[in-house]
Amino acid sequence: MTVLAAWGLAFAPRRASALLQAAIRLRPRSMKIDHLEVINLRYEYPPERRFVYAGGTCTGRLSSLILVHTDTGQVGVGSAYSHPGLVALVVKHQLEPLLRGRDPREVEFLWDRMYAVTRWYGRKGAAMSALGGLDVAFWDLRGKALGKPVWALLGGERANCPAYASALLWKTDVKHLADEATQHLANGFRRMKMRLGRSEEYDLAAVRAVRIAIGKDNDLMADASMKYHVTLAQRIGKFLAEQNAFWFEEPFQPEDIDSFMALRGSINVPIAAGENEFGVQGFRELIRAGAVDIVQPDASRCGGISEVWKTATLAAEAGLKFAPHTWSDAVAVLANAHVVAAMPNGITVEVDQTGNPMIDDLLTEPLLIKDGMLQLNDRPGLGIELHHAVVDRLRMADPLAIPDGFYSDMVFGTEGLGPSAPYQEMK
Numbered sequence: 001m002t003v004l005a006a007w008g009l010a011f012a013p014r015r016a017s018a019l020l021q022a023a024i025r026l027r028p029r030s031m032k033i034d035h036l037e038v039i040n041l042r043y044e045y046p047p048e049r050r051f052v053y054a055g056g057t058c059t060g061r062l063s064s065l066i067l068v069h070t071d072t073g074q075v076g077v078g079s080a081y082s083h084p085g086l087v088a089l090v091v092k093h094q095l096e097p098l099l100r101g102r103d104p105r106e107v108e109f110l111w112d113r114m115y116a117v118t119r120w121y122g123r124k125g126a127a128m129s130a131l132g133g134l135d136v137a138f139w140d141l142r143g144k145a146l147g148k149p150v151w152a153l154l155g156g157e158r159a160n161c162p163a164y165a166s167a168l169l170w171k172t173d174v175k176h177l178a179d180e181a182t183q184h185l186a187n188g189f190r191r192m193k194m195r196l197g198r199s200e201e202y203d204l205a206a207v208r209a210v211r212i213a214i215g216k217d218n219d220l221m222a223d224a225s226m227k228y229h230v231t232l233a234q235r236i237g238k239f240l241a242e243q244n245a246f247w248f249e250e251p252f253q254p255e256d257i258d259s260f261m262a263l264r265g266s267i268n269v270p271i272a273a274g275e276n277e278f279g280v281q282g283f284r285e286l287i288r289a290g291a292v293d294i295v296q297p298d299a300s301r302c303g304g305i306s307e308v309w310k311t312a313t314l315a316a317e318a319g320l321k322f323a324p325h326t327w328s329d330a331v332a333v334l335a336n337a338h339v340v341a342a343m344p345n346g347i348t349v350e351v352d353q354t355g356n357p358m359i360d361d362l363l364t365e366p367l368l369i370k371d372g373m374l375q376l377n378d379r380p381g382l383g384i385e386l387h388h389a390v391v392d393r394l395r396m397a398d399p400l401a402i403p404d405g406f407y408s409d410m411v412f413g414t415e416g417l418g419p420s421a422p423y424q425e426m427k
């Protein structure tokens with residue numbers, strides 16, 4: 001036996017052991033769902049900070065954080081905005097028994113299981129929002145397990161995406177809109193969305209005031225909050241085209257696809273809608289009908305990152321853009337932003353700038369906008385950490401005992417049930 005062979009025999013077991021250890025390290029570590037947690041958040045605006053729009057006077061805000069705890073100690077974070085009691089019911093009483101012990105990285109498999117068991121009462125509404133919050137948390141865990149940010153897992157190459165300020169609600173004097181618009185520019189935004197649907201005189205004056213304040217080099221979007229009919233939308237749409245609006249949002253109720261179809265093609269400004277749509281099947285209907293130019297899915301409402309990504313892909317195949325809606329919390333903003341960062345047809349993501357602590361204070365690192373771009377990072381998953389003191393401050397004890405108020409699109413009690421006066425047209 002040569003010296004070399006003897007050396008090989010002597011060291012073979014050690015080499016085999018090292019190779020085995022390396023293989024074990026390379027094999028994905030087991031990860032199982034231990035339990036789910038729903039934390040419902042509530043914030044009541046001081047009276048002077050309440051805002052008014054076509055839906056009524058908003059007195060407070062609600063959102064639900066959905067945490068997926070695993071046996072590895074890693075926790076996935078998602079969120080949903082819907083009725084908090086229904087979200088808690090769906091997550092804790094139906095989906096948790098189904099999900100406990102499963103690997104949260106099997107995102108697509110688990111999504112199909114969750115959809116199948118909620119289909120009879122789900123498909124659109126609270127069940128889909130709850131399912132979507134879990135889907136976001138699974139993507140967060142998938143990224144954490146692989147050491148990659150979600151935007152990279154989705155095929156993206158940049159750690160940022162365009163974002164817009166969502167605010168400019170009704171004011172008593174449009175001069176105050178101009179002041180506010182200037183402030184959004186100072187905060188780093190280059191695009192902003194304003195709310196119409198008050199009266200024709202106000203809507204025109206408001207758009208003029210904001211356009212003058214931000215100049216021609218920044219983008220202006222107008223949200224009609226479902227308050228128009230087709231003829232009025234054509235008049236306002238023509239004016240918005242003259243004002244070079246970036247898009248004209250939701251002039252009609254989401255169920256009224258015929259009106260969207262009648263409007264599209266008759267005005268020279270892109271039509272955006274989808275914040276009230278659910279699931280890729282809902283968006284398929286909108287896209288097939290040729291109802292919109294820009295789809296607005298929302299991961300925390302329509303079925304998660306998976307569903308936003310599928311909707312964005314469907315939109316791309318139809319030659320359309322997508323610009324996710326977000327509203328109630330910063331987890332939702334980031335979940336949607338990761339898809340925009342990854343997809344070539346993702347044009348911008350919404351950032352609530354109404355003074356909502358669930359946006360401004362919820363994360364240990366606040367959202368950062370630089371020259372119109374929301375900054376993401378290279379950390380695994382969503383790349384975020386919850387600010388636990390803020391979570392505890394906003395935590396709502398009983399999601400079935402919500403104090404009366406208008407929580408922006410959700411009314412409990414009688415307060416804020418819509419605008420006080422009907423829409424006044426000029427002709």
Ligand SMILES: [Mg+2]
Nearest residue numbers: 223249250275
């Ligand atoms: Mg809207």
